[in-house]
Amino acid sequence: MKKRSLLMIPGPIEFEAEVLAALGAPTTSHLAPEFIEAFGQALERLRQVMLSTDGQPFILAGTGTLAMDTVGANLVEPGDRALVVNHGYFGDRYAAILERYGAQITQVGAAVGGRPGVDEVEAALQKGPYKLMTITHVDTSTGVLADVASLAAAGKRQGALVVLDGVCSVAGEELQMSAWGVDVVLTASQKAIGVPPGLALVVAGPQAMAAFKNRRTPVRNYYGDWNNWLPVMEAYEARKPSYFATPAVNLIFALNVSLERILAEGIAPRVERHQAVSRACKAGIRALGVGQVPLKDEFTANTMTAPRYPADVRAADFLAVAAQAGVTLAGGLHPAIRSEYFRIGHMGVVSLGDILATLSAVELALSAGGVKVEPGISLAAAQGAKA
Ligand code: PMP
Numbered sequence: 001m002k003k004r005s006l007l008m009i010p011g012p013i014e015f016e017a018e019v020l021a022a023l024g025a026p027t028t029s030h031l032a033p034e035f036i037e038a039f040g041q042a043l044e045r046l047r048q049v050m051l052s053t054d055g056q057p058f059i060l061a062g063t064g065t066l067a068m069d070t071v072g073a074n075l076v077e078p079g080d081r082a083l084v085v086n087h088g089y090f091g092d093r094y095a096a097i098l099e100r101y102g103a104q105i106t107q108v109g110a111a112v113g114g115r116p117g118v119d120e121v122e123a124a125l126q127k128g129p130y131k132l133m134t135i136t137h138v139d140t141s142t143g144v145l146a147d148v149a150s151l152a153a154a155g156k157r158q159g160a161l162v163v164l165d166g167v168c169s170v171a172g173e174e175l176q177m178s179a180w181g182v183d184v185v186l187t188a189s190q191k192a193i194g195v196p197p198g199l200a201l202v203v204a205g206p207q208a209m210a211a212f213k214n215r216r217t218p219v220r221n222y223y224g225d226w227n228n229w230l231p232v233m234e235a236y237e238a239r240k241p242s243y244f245a246t247p248a249v250n251l252i253f254a255l256n257v258s259l260e261r262i263l264a265e266g267i268a269p270r271v272e273r274h275q276a277v278s279r280a281c282k283a284g285i286r287a288l289g290v291g292q293v294p295l296k297d298e299f300t301a302n303t304m305t306a307p308r309y310p311a312d313v314r315a316a317d318f319l320a321v322a323a324q325a326g327v328t329l330a331g332g333l334h335p336a337i338r339s340e341y342f343r344i345g346h347m348g349v350v351s352l353g354d355i356l357a358t359l360s361a362v363e364l365a366l367s368a369g370g371v372k373v374e375p376g377i378s379l380a381a382a383q384g385a386k387a
Contacts, residue, residue, distance in 0.1 A: 002326075005323060005326045005327060005328045006326055006327045006328065006354060006357055006358070007328050008327055008328060008329055008344050008345055008346065008350075008354065008358045009328060009329060009330035009343065009344075009345045010140045010168055010191065010303065010304040010330060010343055010344075010345035010347075011140070011167075011168065011188070011190045011191035011197075011345060011347075012190040012191075012196060012197050013190065013191060013192075013194070013345055013347055013348045013349075013350070014348065014349055014350070014354075015194060015195065015196060015258075015348070015349075016194065016258070016261065016349055018257050018261070019194060019195055019196075019254045019257050019258045019261075020196075020254070022250065022253040022254040022256075022257045023196065023250045023251065023253075023254045024250075025250065025253065027249050027250055028249060029249075030241075030243070030246055030247050030249050031241040031243070035249055035252070035253070036236060036239055036240070036241055037239065038252060038253050038256040039059070039236040039247065039252050039256075040236050040237050040238070040239050041256050041259075041260075042059060042252055042255050042256040042259055043057045043059065043233060043236060043237045044057075044237065045256065045259035045260065045262075045263055046059065046201060046203060046259060047203055048259075048263055049170065049171055049193075049259060049262055049263065049267065050166075050170065050175065050177040050185050050203045051175065051176045051177050051178060051179065051267065052177040052178050052185070052203050052205065053178045054178065054205065054206055055177060055178070055185075055203035055204055055205045055206075056203065056204045056205075056209055056230070056233065057201070057202070057203045057233060057237075058070070058200075058201070058202040058203075058204070058226070058229055058230075058233055059199060059200075059201055059233070059247070059252060059255070060199070060200045060201075060202075060224070060229065061198060061199065061200070061245075061246075061247065061248040061251070062198075062199070062200035063188050063190075063197060063198070063200060064165075064167035064186070064187065064188030064200065065093070065097075065200075066200040066224065067167070067186035067187065067188060067200035067201060067202050068093065068094055068097050068165060068186060069097055069221065069224060070200065070202065070221065070224035070226070071163055071184055071186055071202060071204075072094075072097045072098045072100070072101045072103075073101055073219050073220060073221035073224045073225070074212050074215075074219055074221075074224070074225070074226045075131070075132055075161065075163070075184070075208060075211055075212060076098055076101040076102065076103045076131070076132070077101075077102065077215060077216060077217050078101070078102030078103075078217065079102060079103075079104065080102070080103050080104070080131040080132070081103065081104045081105075081106065081128060081129070081130045081131055082098045082103040082104070082105050082106070082130060082131060082132050082133065082134065083105075083106050083107075083108065083121070083124055083125060083128070083130045083132075083133040083134075083160065084098070084105055084106070084107045084108070084133070084134050085108055085116055085121055085133060085134065085135045085136070085146065085151060086107045086108065086109040086110075086116070086136075087109070087110050087114065087115040087116065087136060087139045087142060087144045087146065088112075088136065088139030088140070088141040088142040088144060088334055089139065089140070089141035089142075089333055089334050089335070090136045090139050090140060090141065090165060090167070091107070091109070091134075091136050091139060094134045094136070094165060095107055098134070101220060101221075103131075106124060106127075106130075108120055108121050108124045111295070112142060112293070112334060112336050112337055113142055113144065113293045113294050113295040113299075114144070114295045114296075114299070115144050115145075115146060115147075115299055118147060118150040118151055118154055121133075121151055121154055122154040122157070122158065125154060125155065125157075125158035125160060126158060128158055128159070128160065129158070129159055129160070130158070130159075130160040131160065131161060131211070132160055132161040132162070132163055132183075133151075133155045133160045133161070133162055133163065134163045134164075134165060135148055135151050135152070135162065135163070135164050135165065136165045137164055137165060137166045137168065137169035137170075137173060137175070138168035138169045138173060138301040138303055138304065139168075140167070140168040140304065140333065140343070141332075141333040141334040142293050142294065142306060142334055143292070143293055143294055143300060143301050143304050143305060143306030143343065144293070144294050144299045144300070144301065145169075145173065145294075145299055145300060145301040145302070148164060148175065148180060148182065149176075149180045152164075152180045152181045152182050153180070153181060155181070156181040161183040161184065161207060161208055161211060162181060162182050162183045162184070163182075163183065163184040163186070163208075164177075164182050164184065164185045164186070165186060166185045166186060166187045167186070167187050167188045167191060168191055168192075168301070168303055168304065168347075169187075169192070169301070169303060170185065170187040170191075170192060170193060170201075171187075171191075171192035171193050171194070171262050171267075171270065171347075171348075172191070172192030172270075172271070172274045172302060172303040172347040172348075173192075173271065173274070173301065173302055173303060174271050177203065177205070178205070182205070183204070183205045183207050183208040184202065184203070184204045184205065184208045185202070185203050186200070186201065186202045186203075187201045187202075188200060188201065189201065189251065189255060191303070191345075191347055191348070192274070192303060192347035192348050193255070193258060193259070193262070193348075194258040194261070194262070194348040194349065195251060195254045195255045195258050196251070196254070198248055198251045199248060199251050199252070199255060204226075212226055223245065228244045228245075229244060231244075232244050271302070274302045274303060274346070274347060274350075275302045276352075276385075277302075277346050277350055277351070277352060277354075277355055278300070278301070278302040278303070278305065278346060279385045279386065280352055280355050280382040280383070280385040281305045281344060281346055281355045281358070281359070281382065282300065282305055282385075283381040283382050283384070283385035284355065284359040284362075284378035284379065284381050284382035284385075285305060285307045285359075285362070285378065286381065287377050287378045287380070287381030287382075288362070288363070288366065288371075288373060288377065288378050289310070290307045290308065290309075290310060290366075291307070291308040292305065292306055292307055292308060292341075293306035293307075293308060293334075293337070293341050294306065303345065303346065303347040304343055304344060304345045304346060304347070305343070305344045305346070306341050306342070306343050306344075307341060307342060307344070307362075308340055308341045309340060309341060309342065309369075310366065310369075310371050312369065312370060312371075313365075313366065313369035313370070313371060314369065315331050315332065315339050315342065317365075317368065317369060318342065318365045318366070318368075318369055319331055319342065319365070321361075321364055321365035321368045321369075322361040322362065322364070322365040325360065325361040325364050325365070326357070326361065327357060327358050327360075327361035329342050329343065329344055329358070329361070329362075330342060330343040330344075330345065331343070344358055344362075346358075352382070352383075355382055356379050356382060356383070359378040359379050359382055360379065362378065363375060363376075363377075363378055363379075
């Protein structure tokens with residue numbers, strides 16, 4: 001029996017062999033010519049993946065939370081006002097981070113599974129001015145997708161810097177950083193970017209960099225201070241060695257491989273593939289008569305699905321049966337409904353075959369929980385999902 005199970009959680013995900021091979025290759029010096037080239041390419045490619053024409057990329061050892069944290073540390077000064085568009089757990093986290101750096105926070109929230117309307121957000125922005133607003137593109141705790149284009153346009157109309165938490169979206173959901181007026185996009189390596197956990201990724205546009213350069217007070221975070229990192233990123237992009245703190249050499253080689261593959265697939269076809277896989281997964285879940293956390297279909301992410309357990313199905317039992325069937329699924333995360341739903345991640349190299357395997361495991365786990373399931377019904381629905 002194979003020991004590996006299919007990893008279908010919303011990060012980390014299944015990774016490609018070529019990416020993992022780069023991680024396992026002998027480590028070079030961080031000043032070696034081949035590393036300088038790979039780091040330089042990775043910085044350029046990160047900007048391309050975000051569809052940014054002029055953003056400044058930062059690649060740091062760390063996770064998505066560090067990416068959120070450094071953006072807060074570098075853009076917020078004590079007393080600044082910040083608006084958090086909140087549709088879940090990671091919105092709460094961003095508010096806590098910005099507060100730590102002295103921001104006065106206003107939140108626009110929604111019921112669990114909902115999202116605040118653009119009009120509501122714009123009305124809140126009009127009570128500003130706000131130095132910045134944050135949006136979670138896909139809140140991984142609810143599977144709710146934000147309408148980033150409209151929210152960013154509202155932010156720009158009202159003079160706020162628009163910061164996007166794209167940890168569960170970048171390279172899986174549509175995102176046009178420059179065209180939509182998003183000032184900062186941050187993400188992490190372990191989701192649709194396709195690299196094991198360990199890299200915090202940020203692209204900051206010109207207005208965000210200007211706000212950073214015009215700070216009146218020092219950045220109150222030593223490791224994350226862009227004053228330390230900007231010269232390093234500029235040097236590597238100019239194919240010159242530089243040092244502030246040791247870069248995660250192997251992870252950056254692996255990132256460069258993955259970004260090359262993402263760009264070779266093409267951003268638009270990649271987003272369409274994620275949409276098709278998501279449609280198949282959600283059609284299968286619907287065919288089982290199982291509801292989902294997002295309150296409306298138009299709110300659902302393409303990178304994940306968040307089905308609600310039918311009454312009487314117990315989370316621990318359900319996840320254990322799915323794991324026995326060879327598929328690792330994630331439990332709930334949002335504190336208000338934690339035991340009421342589970343999460344399926346479908347990003348990166350995910351295929352329709354992975355979705356069919358996942359739905360079979362879901363069918364088995366539901367049956368084991370006493371739910372009457374016609375075997376294969378969700379697979380047929382997934383295969384018949386409209387392109
Ligand atoms: N934001 C979102 C939307 C996320 O999904 C996550 C991770 N699940 C984070 C931030 C935090 O990232 P990390 O766990 O890599 O620190």
